[in-house]
Amino acid sequence: MAPPLHPATKEPIRPQDLEPLFAKELIRQEVSTERFIPIPDEVLDIYAKYRPTPIFRATRLEKALKTSAKIFYKFEGVSPPGSHKPNTAIAQAYYNAKEGVEKLVTETGAGQWGTALAYAGTFFDLAVEVFMVRVSYDQKPYRRTIMQLYGAEVHPSPSTITNFGKQILSTEPDHPGSLGIAISEAIERVMTQKNTKYSLGSVLNHVLLHQTIIGIEAKKQLELVDTQPDIIIGCLGGGSNFAGISYPFLMEKLRGKNENLKVIAVESTAAPKLTKGQVRYDFGDSAGMTPLIRMYTIGHKYVPAPVHAGGLRYHGAAPTVSHLLEHQVITAEAYSQKEIFEAAHLFAKTEGIIPAPESAHAVTSAIRHARRFKEDATTEAPTILFNLSGHGLLDLLGYEEYLNKRLVDYQTDTEQIKQILLQTPNL
Numbered sequence: 001m002a003p004p005l006h007p008a009t010k011e012p013i014r015p016q017d018l019e020p021l022f023a024k025e026l027i028r029q030e031v032s033t034e035r036f037i038p039i040p041d042e043v044l045d046i047y048a049k050y051r052p053t054p055i056f057r058a059t060r061l062e063k064a065l066k067t068s069a070k071i072f073y074k075f076e077g078v079s080p081p082g083s084h085k086p087n088t089a090i091a092q093a094y095y096n097a098k099e100g101v102e103k104l105v106t107e108t109g110a111g112q113w114g115t116a117l118a119y120a121g122t123f124f125d126l127a128v129e130v131f132m133v134r135v136s137y138d139q140k141p142y143r144r145t146i147m148q149l150y151g152a153e154v155h156p157s158p159s160t161i162t163n164f165g166k167q168i169l170s171t172e173p174d175h176p177g178s179l180g181i182a183i184s185e186a187i188e189r190v191m192t193q194k195n196t197k198y199s200l201g202s203v204l205n206h207v208l209l210h211q212t213i214i215g216i217e218a219k220k221q222l223e224l225v226d227t228q229p230d231i232i233i234g235c236l237g238g239g240s241n242f243a244g245i246s247y248p249f250l251m252e253k254l255r256g257k258n259e260n261l262k263v264i265a266v267e268s269t270a271a272p273k274l275t276k277g278q279v280r281y282d283f284g285d286s287a288g289m290t291p292l293i294r295m296y297t298i299g300h301k302y303v304p305a306p307v308h309a310g311g312l313r314y315h316g317a318a319p320t321v322s323h324l325l326e327h328q329v330i331t332a333e334a335y336s337q338k339e340i341f342e343a344a345h346l347f348a349k350t351e352g353i354i355p356a357p358e359s360a361h362a363v364t365s366a367i368r369h370a371r372r373f374k375e376d377a378t379t380e381a382p383t384i385l386f387n388l389s390g391h392g393l394l395d396l397l398g399y400e401e402y403l404n405k406r407l408v409d410y411q412t413d414t415e416q417i418k419q420i421l422l423q424t425p426n427l
């Protein structure tokens, strides 16, 4: 694969260049070519508080759809923070604590990642500091409260505790903030404090690696009922839960087993990098401070519309996911906000679980593919497996808008994406 490049020199980045930011073991995993990396017992012990997560057959949904397809879903919303994100937060907290790190700093948009890291920090006596995008800090107080209960320090970003934040507030005191600004503030904070490292919740190889526990478990669970999926579906923000559910199965497909397996990444039409972007080198943040990564992107300056699926509002996709799509090993779909809340509503009424708006994208795709096979279909219907990455009990504002028919659909402007892609480095 194309190597990540240093943002200033544009030369391939060396593992040691990353040491100021990340724990050494996480960097080793980032560049590892090992097939398997064992999960430490200390991490397994904490996983055991909510893992293995359950897998269900959606029989009532199948009935409602009048489909002959079998639909299974793996439910990651049973973790205490309510999503798949603690799978990597726990591992990252463990490796950092083991190397003597005392504090982790990160950014969070809607709050799921910050919540997961705050939760993980409690088990290893790690201090956690979170820069939370100001609009969410003000509009989503419950996630903030959860982080604070776990003991994390939460700052609205832009904040007054970093130079970068102060600089922005001096010209625009009411700045709503952005994920890019929050990343820049978190990195500045790491650089100016002792025994402090940075932590990222998606996109990087080691994050995707930690999430493969989802697919490894799913494979064993389905084997217990002699079942093999024909279609695997995951929603995609940066790519971690999608990789988590699909990579253990893709490994077999690439080795010639279950060759007809279809794997689908589902994004939001608000951030359509896989369906409307390009593969090229781009920054991971909007300030242009991170290494350059070759990935599907709509441009690091693109500001996705404020859809309720906050976790999918990211301009790029993980490099390995991008590589698989470029080589047509996987496919991609995009759905709009109105479509996904409708699908989520049907899912809630039939299966009893209210999906996170992000996860509702996977639900939408699963329903669409199942609907192609009626109960009396003569062709053999597929077995579909999708990842329900989180519950939506802290996203009820979106559901309320849906019920009151106040949800807005945003049009993506292909011309604007083209213009913004021109602002990515010409490499």
Ligand SMILES: *Cc1c(COP(=O)(O)O)cnc(C)c1O
Pocket: 083, 084, 085, 112, 113, 201, 202, 203, 235, 236, 237, 238, 239, 240, 241, 242, 311, 312, 356, 358, 359, 389, 390, 391
């Ligand atoms: C963060 C989040 C996502 C998107 O992130 P990925 O890294 O693409 O998995 C999806 N679902 C939920 C519930 C999330 O919290």
